[in-house]
Amino acid sequence: MSVTTSEHKITIHSGSSSAEILLYGATVISWKQDGRQRLFVSNKSKLDGSKPVRGGIPIVFPHFGPNPEFGLPQHGFARNSTWSFAGTQTENATETTVAFSLEPEGVAPELKGKWPHTFKLVYTVTLTKDSLTTSLSAENTGASQFTFTSLLHTYFAVENIDQTKVKGLQGKLYDEKINNKFKVVEENELVGIASEVDRVYYNVGNAGAQIIENGNVTAFLTTRGFDDLVVWNPWIEKAAGMSDFQEGGYKFMLCAEVGQIGTPVVLQPGQKWVGEQVLH
Numbered sequence: 237m238s239v240t241t242s243e244h245k246i247t248i249h250s251g252s253s254s255a256e257i258l259l260y261g262a263t264v265i266s267w268k269q270d271g272r273q274r275l276f277v278s279n280k281s282k283l284d285g286s287k288p289v290r291g292g293i294p295i296v297f298p299h300f301g302p303n304p305e306f307g308l309p310q311h312g313f314a315r316n317s318t319w320s321f322a323g324t325q326t327e328n329a330t331e332t333t334v335a336f337s338l339e340p341e342g343v344a345p346e347l348k349g350k351w352p353h354t355f356k357l358v359y360t361v362t363l364t365k366d367s368l369t370t371s372l373s374a375e376n377t378g379a380s381q382f383t384f385t386s387l388l389h390t391y392f393a394v395e396n397i398d399q400t401k402v403k404g405l406q407g408k409l410y411d412e413k414i415n416n417k418f419k420v421v422e423e424n425e426l427v428g429i430a431s432e433v434d435r436v437y438y439n440v441g442n443a444g445a446q447i448i449e450n451g452n453v454t455a456f457l458t459t460r461g462f463d464d465l466v467v468w469n470p471w472i473e474k475a476a477g478m479s480d481f482q483e484g485g486y487k488f489m490l491c492a493e494v495g496q497i498g499t500p501v502v503l504q505p506g507q508k509w510v511g512e513q514v515l516h
C-alpha cells in the first residue's frame with residue numbers, strides 16, 4: 237500500500253521513498269529517500285497539535301511573520317489548524333499524490349474568524365522515488381478581494397551547517413532581519429552560514445536554489461508561483477531561546493523557504509493562485 241491513513245497522519249510511499257504528513261498544519265514531517273531523512277524535525281517539537289511543528293515543511297498563510305492587524309499569530313493560521321484529508325489523487329508505480337484542504341470552518345477555534353475572508357486552500361504532496369513536490373492553491377470563495385503572503389517553510393536536514401552552502405542567490409537583492417540591512421545585493425555564488433541568518437531574497441525565480449554539502453549538491457529546490465526565498469538558521473543563542481528547538485540542532489538544519497512575500501498576492505472573488513515547490 238503506498239498510502240496509509242491514521243487518525244492524525246498520512247504516510248505515503250513511492251519506490252524506496254516515503255513521506256509523512258500530519259493533518260495538523262498539513263505539515264510534512266518526514267521525507268525519506270533510501271532510508272535517509274531529508275527534513276529536519278526538532279526532537280523537542282510538539283507533534284500533538286498544540287504548537288506548530290518545529291521542522292518539516294510548515295505552511296505559512298495568510299501572512300509571513302507577525303501580523304498585528306488581524307491578531308493572528310506569527311506566520312498565520314495554516315500551520316496551527318487541522319486540515320482535512322482530501323484523498324489520494326494519484327497512486328501508481330512512479331508517483332503518489334495526496335491532497336489536503338482547509339476552509340474557514342477548519343481554522344483552529346481560537347483563530348477562527350480573525351482573518352475576515354472566505355477561502356479554500358488545497359495542498360497536494362506528490363512523492364516520486366527522486367522528488368517531493370508540495371503545491372498550495374488558494375482560492376477566493378468569498379465576495380470581496382483579499383491579499384495574502386505565503387511560504388513553504390522547509391527545514392532541510394544537513395550533515396553539518398559548517399559545510400553547507402546555498403547556491404542560486406548571486407545577484408539577488410535581500411533583506412537581512414538580523415542587522416536590519418535592506419536591499420543588499422548578494423555577492424556570493426555560494427552563501428555559507430556561520431552565524432544567525434534570517435534573510436528574504438527577492439525574485440529568486442523558478443530555478444530556486446540548491447543546497448550544497450561538502451561541495452556536492454544534495455538538494456535542488458525549484459518553484460512555480462513563489463518568487464522569493466527565505467534563508468534562516470537561528471544559530472546558537474536564538475535556538476537556545478526556543479523551547480522546542482533541540483539542543484545543538486542548529487548545526488543539522490537549514491531553512492530554505494520559498495515564498496510570495498515581496499509582492500503579496502491579491503485575489504478577486506473566484507480567483508485562484510497556486511504556489512509550488514519541487515525538492516529533488
Ligand SMILES: O=P(O)(O)OC[C@H]1O[C@H](O)[C@H](O)[C@@H](O)[C@@H]1O
Binds near residue numbers: 434467
Ligand atoms: O519561530 P517561528 O514562528 O516558527 O519562525 C521561525 C522563523 O521563520 C522564518 O524563517 C522567519 O524569517 C524568521 O524570522 C523566524 O524566526
